Amino acid sequence: MTIKKSVNNDEVIIEVEGRVDTNTAKEFETAVKEIPAGTKKLTIDMTGLAYISSAGLRVLLIANQLMDEYGEVCALNPNNEIREILSITGFDDFLNIVEK
Amino acid sequence: MNNYEVSIVTPYHNIDLDIFKSGLESIKNQTLGFSKIEWIIVLHNCEDKYIQGVQEMTKEYENIKTFVLNNNVHSASSPRNYGMKMASAKYIGFLDGDDSYTPGCLKTVLLHMKKSGAQVTWFRREYELESEKSVPVTEIVLWDQTREEIILEKGGYWDDEKMFSAVWGLVTSRLYDLDFLRENEIVYDESVKLGEDYLFNFEVYGRAQKFCYLPQTIGYHYYINGGSILQKSEKTEEDIIDMAKGLKKIYDCGLKFGFRMDATIGGVTFVLARFMMGSSKLSLEGRQKIKKIVGPYVEMIKDLKPNKIYSEKAAYDRSTFLKDYILNPEKWAGEGETFMSRHYREVKPPVDQTVLNSILENNAGTDMGKRYDFKSINTLNGFQSKVPVMQYDTYEPLIALNTRIGESGIFVSEPITHYVYYTGQYGNRKLLPVTQSHLKDYVKAMDEVFKDNNTFVLYENVSKPFHFNDNSDIGSLYGAINTEYYKARVSGDVSATSRFTTPDSLGYSSEQFTNRYIKCLFALCDENVTQICAPSMNAVMGTLDFIKKNIDDFTSDIAAGTIKNLDRLKEDNAKALLKAFSKNNERAEYLKKVFEGEVTLKAIWPGLKKIVAPRMGDFALGTKLVERVSGDVELLDGPLMYPEMLLGTASDENGNYELNLESAFFEFKKVGDSELIFYKKLKAGEIYRVFVTNKSGLYRYDTGRHIKIVGFNGSIPVFEPLSDYGTCTMIGNISIGRDDINGAVLQLGDACELSIFDYASYQKNDSLCVLLELADNSDMNSDLDAVKHKLDEILCEVVAGYKSAREAGEIDLPDVHLIEPETTLLYQESRAKKLDVTVDSIPAPHFVYNPKDIKFLEMAII
Structure with missing residues (x-):
């Protein structure tokens, strides 16, 4: 898994590539937790994300909790499989899924 | 000729168009059918932009008619009169331009109106405040709100006192017979500036013969802004x-x-x-x-x-x-x-704390108390004969009246301070009312646990800062207890020898996100922890795992005297926490060493003596795991607390409890019987369903919970709580109970030397499918075939009929899979998020029925 983070004014984009599983979720979690206070929008760019495990999904929950009071969390370009996972788990209720 | 069933008249004066739009949507969404409604909007002394805005929004609908009216009258009377003249349906209602109807309102009200032949039908009005400064104006009533419909008739049943009490004169939450209004020439007096609707209603009440009251129908949504005459x-x-x-x-x-x-x-x-x-x-x-x-x-x-x-x-x-x-x-x-x-x-009203007689005496003046004549009840048998057994369904509409309208006194005279949500695995969120005197018993019980100890508390914090219209808040049971315990500490009503690792500014804060980290940080920094209190043993293990994963962050914070993520807390809280936290390099170094090897709780906190959390039934797997890291620390069950009752206090090391007779009044129904009995008639060995009458206004309430009587301590029954008794899954014709599966998985872990953290189970074709989440990654390479056969063997022993069904080929070998770590926690957290409740309130997915949930869990199969 590789993670790239960029900040654009009050938006933070975390680009996740590869597989987020039990072994790599911690790194993903750290990247999410380090977003600066005052961030209005957190975009998780999933364009290159091939797989996400339960541990990875929990990080998305943490991201949502973190942003609850400040702004929104977007999932950008998840592939069909990941989109289905987000739907089955009900994450699409609170994640803003965006296609670009 | 039209076929409108009802005309709705709306006086509109420069109202925000977004707010107006919600009224429009509410009319369109009426279950009566949009086309059966004639909506007359009178644009009264409006600026052009509002006239254009409303006309633009409504022009496509032929049943919405807008009229422009400009004059020197500055009240709603004149546009209402104008609209009445234009109306063509038999019935008429008045909807203000910033308000809305609930979806089923008009259909329900018209149904009762036609059935009763009333000239006026009254329903309820909930309110929403524009800002905290707006003043609530609500219709609290003296009517018996346990009744769905009350009919009043001149010359028949009539009650002046109830009809003309409080804010009775509103015209918005009514439908009127328009022919009756026209025949009697009843219109609004445009010269009256305050209370014009009262005058209108006095004319109506004076001339009408029949009235229909619908105490439980919440039909009108009242938006209270800062600009109405009463708010200025x-x-x-x-x-x-x-x-x-x-x-x-x-x-x-x-x-x-x-x-x-x-x-x-x-x-x-x-x-x-x-x-x-x-x-x-x-x-x-x-x-x-x-x-x-x-x-x-x-x-x-x-x-x-x-x-x-x-x-x-x-x-x-x-x-x-x-x-x-x-x-x-x-x-x-x-x-x-x-x-x-x-x-x-x-x-503030007085608070009382006695059992059945005092509960009845205190609540005799409520609607429920009057309906069942609590005043006249002198014996237990009298209580049973006068008051029926009640389910949640009875309370649901009454709770809606409290939370949405701000009603009170329907079933409990004392103010309801919290609504505690509870949910089964598949049920929707339900709200149970909780009063201060009800919670006082819980606080007392927890004080017994806390006193003389320095406790690391793992419960959720107080609830979110959200208030219903009856000024109550909503949260978990622990949140409600925590809130009341804090108040009791401040007022000195609980033991002064209780200490907590979590500072008050955090423990009693509603800020949840960074909470877990900071709670653990303070606990780790404190080497003198004597006990841990948790909602379950699994929560203890979950916390230990969390600490292990973040130990580097913890030790660096402890060494430097810093707190990570503090900038996400409110400034006051952050300051208070920093003040309470001091660096301790020695402790940081000690913890680093502890976490280098096999971690035990005693190594982290050498003074730890007790862990208090439910240990049996659903929690037995967690207990087994905690036993591996707890050494000689005593594991104890705390008080057995549910939102509706403090059922028992721990009695022995086998997970049994003594019935708590001081906090509520209990009745019991033996499984298979229909009669409800009192505690003195309970028999050892029998299983009973529990019904409670409590200080929060639940009367003979069917809790759905079961206990098995194991003996008596003097005359006090000692019992084993049966989690979800009666819950079972069917494999072929064989019924497997929840306790059977709990026991089987527990045995399976021992027999196959698996560290099972949690599990999920469900029926799949003709077999039982069990998904195991292991605590230890090293077990991942287990021989699953052997595990399946072992589970089969155990089920043959513990489940009646299972062995013969297997031998007859009616059911298949159980299926077992391993799932990714944290899957069950993810399931609980995502469900909690969906229901907007805390994770503590969501049971583990031990039994799963919903195909979507099964798919969720199967997705995590390794």
Whole structure:
């Protein structure tokens, strides 16, 4: 898994590539937790994300909790499989899924 | 000729178009059918942009008719009259431009109206405040709200006191028979500036023969903004005198029909008095004029008695004080804001704490108490014969009246301070009312656990800062107890020897996100922890795992005296936490060493003596795991607490409890029987369903919970709680109970040397499928075939009929899979998120039925 983070004014984009599983979720979690206070929008760019495990999904929950009071969390370009996972788990209720 | 069933008239005056849109949507969404509604919108003295906005929004609908009306009348009377003239349906309602109807409103109300033949049908109005500064104006009533419909008829059942109490005169939460209004030439008096709707209703009530009241139908959504006549604080002298003249007309009308007028004169004139108090421009001469106009009516008021609408002070204000204020203008001239604030202090009702008799006595004045005549109940048998057994369904509409309208006194006289949500695995979120005196027993029980200890508490914090319209908040049971425990600590009502690792600024904060990290940080920093209190043993293990994963962050914070993510807390909280936290390099180094090897709780906290958390049933797997890291630390069950009752206190090391007879009144139904019995008739070895009458207004409430009596301590029953007794999954024709599966998985872990953290199970074709989440990654390479056969063997032993069904080939070998770590926690967290409850409230997915949930869990199969 590789993670790239960029900040654009009050938006933070975390680009996740590869597989987020039990072994790599911690790194993903750290990247999410380090977003600066005052961030209005957190975009998780999933364009290159091939797989996400339960541990990875929990990080998305943490991201949502973190942003609850400040702004929104977007999932950008998840592939069909990941989109289905987000739907089955009900994450699409609170994640803003965006296609670009 | 149209076929409209009802005409709705809306006076519209420069209302925000977004707000108006919600009213439009509510009309379109009526289950009655949009096309059956004629909506007449009278654009009254509007700016052009609003006229255009409304017309643009509504032009495509032929049943929405807009009219522009400009004149010098500055109230809703004139557009309402105009709309009445235009209306063509048999029935008419008045919807304000910033309000809306609930979806089923018109259909329900019309159904009752037609069935009863009433000329007026009354329903309920919930409210929403535009801002915290807006003043709630709500329709609290004296009617028996346990009834769905009440019919009143001239010459038949009639009750002046209930009809004309409090805010009874509103026209919005009513439907009227338009033919009746026209035949009797009833219109709004456009010269009346305050209470014009009361005058309209007095005319209606005076002439109508039949009334239909729907106490449980919440049909009208009232948006309270800062701009209505009642919300504006400052009035001119001329305005106030004009209002007084209008009141005279209202009172004359009520008296003309011979209605009981005390509450109306007291209540409405007190509104006038509030305007007088808030006006700095009211002269002595103005006050004298007002006395001349309304004084004769105020003199008629007898002393109002306190009831649920008026507290003792409010009743005093509207009678004794009001007479003094209106009739003695010289005395009060010059008094202003100071007087108002002095006069609006709340009076808190007394709190009582006894069992059945006192519960009945305290609540005899509630609607429920009057309906079942609590006053006349002297014996337990009398209680059983007069009060029926109740389910949640009975309470659901009553709770909606409290939370949405701000009603009170329906089933409990004491204010409801919290609603505790609870949910089964598949049920929707339900709310159970909780009062302070109810919680006092829980606080007392927890104080027994906390006293003389330094406790690391793993419960959720207090609930979110959200308030219902009855001023209650919502949260988990632990959140409610935590809130009350904190109050008791501040007031010195609990033991002074209790200490906690979590500072008050965090433990009693509603900020949840960074909470877990900071709670653990303070606990790790404190080497003198003597006990851990948790909602379950699994929570203890989950916390230990969390600490392990983040130990580097913890030790660096402890060494440096810093707290990570503090900038996400509110500034005051952050400051208070930093003040309470000090660096301790020695402790940080110690913890680093502890976490280098095999971690035990005793190594982290050498003074740890107890872990208090439920240990048996659903929690037994967690208990087994905790035993591996707890060494000689004692594992104890705490008090057995559910939102509706504090059922028991721990009795022995086998997970049994003594029935707690002091906090509530219990009845029991033996499985298979229909009769409810009292505790003295319980027999050892039998399983019973529990029914409770408590201090929060639940009467003979079916809790759905079961206990098995294992013996007696003196006369006090000792029992084993049966989690989800009766819950089972069917494999072929074989029923497997939840306790059977719990026991089987527990045995399976021992037999196959697996560290099972949690599990999920469900029926798949003709076999039982079990998903195991392991605590230890090293077990991942287990021989699953062997595990399946072992589980099969165990099920043959513990489940009746399973062995013969297997031998006959009716059911297949169980299927077992391993799932990714944290899957069950993810399941609980995502469900908690969906229901907006805390994770503590969501049970583990031990039994899963919903195909979507099964798919969720199967997705995590390794």
